[in-house]
Amino acid sequence: MDEAENIGPMLDELRRLYPQHRVLVLDDASEDGTPELVAERSLSDGMVSMLARDPADRGLSASIFDGIRRCGTERFVVMDCDFQHPPEKAGELLAALDSNDLAIGVRTDRAALTPFRSFSSQVAHLIAHSYLWINGQPTSSDIMTGFFGGRTETVRRIVEENEDRMERRGFKALFDLLRFCPPGMAIAEVEFEFQPRRGGVSKISPLVIVSIFRQCGRGGRAAARLLERAFGL
Numbered sequence: 001m002d003e004a005e006n007i008g009p010m011l012d013e014l015r016r017l018y019p020q021h022r023v024l025v026l027d028d029a030s031e032d033g034t035p036e037l038v039a040e041r042s043l044s045d046g047m048v049s050m051l052a053r054d055p056a057d058r059g060l061s062a063s064i065f066d067g068i069r070r071c072g073t074e075r076f077v078v079m080d081c082d083f084q085h086p087p088e089k090a091g092e093l094l095a096a097l098d099s100n101d102l103a104i105g106v107r108t109d110r111a112a113l114t115p116f117r118s119f120s121s122q123v124a125h126l127i128a129h130s131y132l133w134i135n136g137q138p139t140s141s142d143i144m145t146g147f148f149g150g151r152t153e154t155v156r157r158i159v160e161e162n163e164d165r166m167e168r169r170g171f172k173a174l175f176d177l178l179r180f181c182p183p184g185m186a187i188a189e190v191e192f193e194f195q196p197r198r199g200g201v202s203k204i205s206p207l208v209i210v211s212i213f214r215q216c217g218r219g220g221r222a223a224a225r226l227l228e229r230a231f232g233l
Contacts, residue, residue, distance in 0.1 A: 003081050004032040006198055010081040011041055011048055017087055024071055025050040025081075026063040059169035061176065065159045068152065077149035078173070079105075082197045085147040089192040093149035100188040101154045102181070104140045104174065105147030107194040124212045128175045131216040138181050140174075140189060147192070148174050158182070170211040179215065206231060 003010075007025065014023050025038045027050055038050040051067055064078055075097050079085040089105060096103035121144045132139040155177060159166070162180040170176070181187075206227075213224035 003030070004034045004037060006081045006083065007034055007037055008041070009198070010083065010087065011038075011045075013087045014090070015045065015047065018091065019047075021047070022071075022073060023048045024067055026067045027051070027053070028060060028063045029053075029055045029058060057168070059167075061166065061170045061173040062168035064173040065163065065166065065168065068150070068159055069156050071152060074152055075149060076152050076155075077147075079147050084195050084197055086192055086195055089147070089190065090149070092190045092192075093147070096188040096190055097149055097151055100186040101151050102177070102185065102187045103149045104142065104187065104189050105145050105192050106140065106142040106189045107145060108191045109193045120206075120209060124172070124209055127209075127212050127216065127220075128172070128178075131220070132175075132178055135179075137178055138185065138187055139178060140187070142189075143175050143178065144172060145174065146172070150177075154185070167211055167215045170215060171208050172212060172215070175212065175215055 011023060011025075014021075025034075025048070027035050027038070035050060038048065042048045042050065051063070051070060053063060053066055067078070068076060075094055077090045077093050079087075079090060085105065093103040093105060125142070125144050128143045129139050132143075158177055158180050162176075165180070166173075166176040210224045210227050213220040213227065216223075
């Protein structure tokens with residue numbers, strides 16, 4: 001995670017906007033003091049906590065899946081803490097869950113993305129969208145968003161029934177959830193304007209594309225192995 005620059009301001013904003021809601025921080029073996037900052041905050045604010053995870057079980061998706069399974073709330077929203085996902089939109093995702101099982105934040109303006117991130121995101125989305133369409137699964141206009149919410153019991157069941165086939169060490173948990181959505185699952189989209197990162201550095205890398213291929217069945221895993229050899233990943 002390594003978001004020490006952003007975690008304090010993000011917690012302040014979330015608690016201001018949603019004083020009745022719990023905030024669960026999902027850390028993935030940060031080494032910049034992020035866990036310590038959250039632990040200190042939790043001492044004075046019982047609505048803030050951090051999920052302690054096995055440091056050997058690395059992966060953004062693994063963190064998200066563990067959070068969904070252990071959040072203990074009726075609904076949840078997953079978001080980054082670098083402010084590229086605007087905190088004020090989390091409430092709209094929660095509201096969309098009144099009549100839907102999954103609510104996906106869709107970026108309407110991606111000007112904050114660097115050219116490399118924009119290109120990588122578009123390629124990854126095309127790969128994921130094609131796989132979902134071919135397999136008759138629901139898709140989204142922004143599979144790579146990383147900003148989504150769900151009814152906890154429904155989504156937890158998807159995770160627990162399919163986790164051995166999910167890419168826990170990957171980066172796009174939403175893609176895995178869409179891959180294994182049951183028939184008839186109600187999905188909504190909520191538009192938001194993608195914001196510039198406030199602090200820290202992006203973790204984007206070619207590994208994201210390789211990870212997306214791994215999520216695309218046997219053929220995708222074979223393509224991922226070829227890419228790993230070709231680029232020495």
